[in-house]
Amino acid sequence: MDVVAEAIEKAAKNSDKFKSTQVEKLIELEYDLGTLLASDTNELSKKELRSDKENYLKSLARDNTQLLFNKIWELPTETVEDAVVVQLPTPKYILPREKPIPKPKPLTKWQKFATEKGLKKTKKAKLTWDDVLKKWVPLYGYKKATAQRDKDWVLEVPQNADPFVDRFADKSTLKKEKVAKNEFQRLRNIAVAKKIKIPRVGVLPAAKPGTDQLKTAASVARVSTASIGKFQPRLPREKTSVSAEKALPGVKKRKLPHLRPADEKKSNINILDSILNKRPKLDVEKAVNKHIFREQQEESAERKKTQGKGKKRSTFGNKKGKGAGKRPGAKPSGGKGKRTQTGGRKRR
Incomplete structure (x- = not known):
């Protein structure tokens, strides 16, 4: 208890x-x-x-x-x-906003063009029929990439191309370049929509330039004189940037390093392949003009031969030697020699 x-x-x-x-x-x-x-x-x-x-x-x-x-x-x-x-009911009280209502986003280039032309976005199908693989393939995603690899399991090598070049690597590089170009265009459209000033050509300067950029700027400033940096003294502990100096005018070319026999042989074979794989460019107009000129030369040579077979010209006074065929009292050619015969009255 x-x-x-x-x-x-x-x-x-x-x-x-x-x-x-x-x-x-x-x-x-x-x-x-x-x-x-x-x-x-x-x-x-x-x-x-x-x-x-x-x-x-x-x-x-x-x-x-x-x-x-x-x-x-x-x-x-x-x-x-x-x-x-x-389960709570729908709210009745309208809460006040902390910040003002956001402004509507400005239209992009494509949206402006579509509104002017009256274009409407149509919903595309997510799958397409592939005649080679005989199945439905998605338009995007990882299954699209695998289907593309199954489809392009072999690539044709052009006639004059190097057979030892990796065509699949070139294809992937080209695709990356296209993706980068599209991304650059997308960022440019965003800058235009937000009215940000950007240069038409080139890249915006970095807020904190790297070591390579500073070296390049120093080398460019060194050669930006009337003598292209020939008489410009170097700063203490200044290091030369090889990649920057190659791109600058007036800089002497560096000699190639001595190669090993195997490397030298490989470079020579590459040069020979590039020469042999080049197709000769045929200039049709030049070839036709050359052929016409050759025909004209042959015709003129034949004409000279036929003229040489006719009667010979009679010489004046049946003379032989230097003065044969010339009228008496004629001035010697080239101002050489003396008059042997005179004819007519002398002028005073």
Whole structure:
């Protein structure tokens, strides 16, 4: 009996600590259970606020919270995974915005063009029929890539191409370049939409340039003189950037390092292959003109031969030697020699 009495006494003491769930208010609270809001319009006690402000506000907040939870548990409940869940109604109270309403996004180039031309976006099918693989292939995703690999399991090598070049690697590189180009165009459209000034050609300068960029800038500044940096003194501990100096004008070309016999043989074979694989470019107009010129030369040579077979010209006075065939008293050719015969009257 003593144990029961102690338990009852202990329960009575504990009950004094906890307040009742029933709270009475002069004016009933306004509830918005969708947003878990309870508005208390009752007048505050100025006397209790002045005497014990903290405890008064705590008790007031506790009572209002108890009333809100009493209203919540009046709603229909259900058990989900050993937990009691209440479905809240739609909220009625309109919460004020912290920030202003965002402005509508400006249209991109394509959206402007589509609105002007009246183009509408049509929903494309996600699968397409492949005649080679004889199955439905998705337009994008990892299954598309695997289907493309199954389809292009072998690639044709062109006639004049190097057979030892990896065509699959070239194809993947070309695809990466296309993806990078599309990404660059997408970023440019975003910059245009946000009215950000960007250069038409080139890349924007980096906020923190790297070591290679600083070396390149130093080498460019060194050769940006009238003598292209020939008489420009070097700074102490200045290191030359080989890659930057190669691209600059007026810099002497570096000699190739001495290669091993195997490397030299390989480079010579590559040069020979590049020469042999080149197709000769045929200039049709030049070839036709050359053929016409050759025919004209042959015709002129034949004409000279036929003219040489006719009668020979008779010489004047049947003379032989240097002066044969010339009229008497003629001036010697080239101002050489003397007149042997004179004819007619002398002029004074």
